Amino acid sequence: MAQVAKNERFTATVEDYTHEGMGVVKIEGYPIFIPDVLKGEEIDFKVVKANRKFGFGKTLEVKEASNNRINPPCPYYFQCGGCQIQTLDYLEQQHFKTTTVDKAINRMGKLDLKIESIIGAEPPFNYRNKSQIPVQFNDGKVEMGFYRPRSHDIIDIDDCLIQKDIHNELMVFIRDEFNKARISVYDEALHQGLVRHVIIRSNHDDSEVQVAFVTNGKKNLFGPVIEAITKQFPMVTSIVQNINDKKTNVIFGDETITLYGNAYITDTLLGKQFRIKAKSFYQVNHTQTVKLYQKAIELADLKGDETIIDTYCGIGTIGLCATDSAKKIIGIESVESAVLDARENAVLNGVDNAEYHLGKSEDVMKRLVSQGVEPDVVFVDPPRKGCHPEFLEALAEVAPEKIVYVSCNPSTLQRDLNYLTEHGYKAGPVTPVDMFPQTNHVEAVVRLELK
Numbered sequence: 001m002a003q004v005a006k007n008e009r010f011t012a013t014v015e016d017y018t019h020e021g022m023g024v025v026k027i028e029g030y031p032i033f034i035p036d037v038l039k040g041e042e043i044d045f046k047v048v049k050a051n052r053k054f055g056f057g058k059t060l061e062v063k064e065a066s067n068n069r070i071n072p073p074c075p076y077y078f079q080c081g082g083c084q085i086q087t088l089d090y091l092e093q094q095h096f097k098t099t100t101v102d103k104a105i106n107r108m109g110k111l112d113l114k115i116e117s118i119i120g121a122e123p124p125f126n127y128r129n130k131s132q133i134p135v136q137f138n139d140g141k142v143e144m145g146f147y148r149p150r151s152h153d154i155i156d157i158d159d160c161l162i163q164k165d166i167h168n169e170l171m172v173f174i175r176d177e178f179n180k181a182r183i184s185v186y187d188e189a190l191h192q193g194l195v196r197h198v199i200i201r202s203n204h205d206d207s208e209v210q211v212a213f214v215t216n217g218k219k220n221l222f223g224p225v226i227e228a229i230t231k232q233f234p235m236v237t238s239i240v241q242n243i244n245d246k247k248t249n250v251i252f253g254d255e256t257i258t259l260y261g262n263a264y265i266t267d268t269l270l271g272k273q274f275r276i277k278a279k280s281f282y283q284v285n286h287t288q289t290v291k292l293y294q295k296a297i298e299l300a301d302l303k304g305d306e307t308i309i310d311t312y313c314g315i316g317t318i319g320l321c322a323t324d325s326a327k328k329i330i331g332i333e334s335v336e337s338a339v340l341d342a343r344e345n346a347v348l349n350g351v352d353n354a355e356y357h358l359g360k361s362e363d364v365m366k367r368l369v370s371q372g373v374e375p376d377v378v379f380v381d382p383p384r385k386g387c388h389p390e391f392l393e394a395l396a397e398v399a400p401e402k403i404v405y406v407s408c409n410p411s412t413l414q415r416d417l418n419y420l421t422e423h424g425y426k427a428g429p430v431t432p433v434d435m436f437p438q439t440n441h442v443e444a445v446v447r448l449e450l451k
């Protein structure tokens, strides 16, 4: 393999994409990763970093552009770390994501599964129903926006193309109100000042919106800001303050206080009602969640008399959407506010045979197995790091007839599918779902059945 040096210049054709959406070129077999270039493009580039096995480059000129190249529609795209693939048109984005799932599942692992066409989003903008907006004080004013890539430097943003319009309107309004009220803002380096983040979350038709102020300490200086917000935005039905006084990158702290209205907002999903508190997980793209859940429910193929385990269940959405007539629904979730929401959501939807366990899936599942629980179907929807080995062990031991695995990380999905297919299961086709257009993230869903 050739070794290249920093600042060396080359001309090459982009051969492929990394799973992060960067283009891959090879100089005598040595791979160099370059952002914002498309497969098939001929580019002049310079090497900006050369490691032993791979390097990184920066485009100097696109000599032959792909037909799928577009000008990023967002003016902040080249500074902001929120989106990674806006130079790809939506067709190419979907192609990239389908291929990413295929490579993760089939080329890196021992599996040979069919990858279905990705379930795309229309339109692929203004979908995010949750915005986590860091706040900083700079040049005599409050700034709110999103971080530059790999940094905690905030770009002051007026309009983010992937978050819903109501979020943009509120973000700009709150920033102005913070400036008017001279609100104290957190300084990360000094660990001083009050407001760290503003979190905005809305339901599908914007009839209920929550604003959460995450603060370093308990001071409540928000009276005038709350008055202004609720006067201008009557759909804001919940304003809460979450206290996070730790030196940490984790956004939420332990305590949440309701400042105005309810502690939650309510959303409708597949005809069911869901209450969502600030710290509970809820899928960020409502339209795509409906399609993802419909696919997961289709794969579960329920008859109505099953015992269902919904693990990593959040506020109970998948299990409660899946059926009106299960024998029993057992949810497992590690975040307390989500478990409390899930219990309320069962009641809200008239379901009296659901129980929710607070704890880690790996611990609760083992306990359920030792108590003799015999699920027919298990929904598994873990965070990016995938399932804990002890959870998978317990799952294989209890051996439900069907497992429906929803994943937001194809590489941990592949690892967990490998385990389950070596322990008695056969995996079906994998369906990618584009929950996060303009970013390099991709969701996927697959059914496993006992062999």
Ligand SMILES: C[S@@+](CC[C@H](N)C(=O)[O-])C[C@H]1O[C@@H](n2cnc3c(N)ncnc32)[C@H](O)[C@@H]1O
Pocket (backbone or CB within 6 Å): 280, 281, 282, 283, 311, 312, 313, 314, 315, 316, 317, 318, 332, 333, 334, 335, 338, 359, 360, 361, 362, 381, 382, 383, 388, 408
């Ligand atoms: C990707 S979310 C899915 C939630 C839900 N199924 C949905 O569709 O909204 C993953 C959930 O797993 C929870 N979680 C993370 N680690 C966990 C663990 N070890 N055991 C149980 N739940 C966990 C998170 O709090 C989060 O609610």
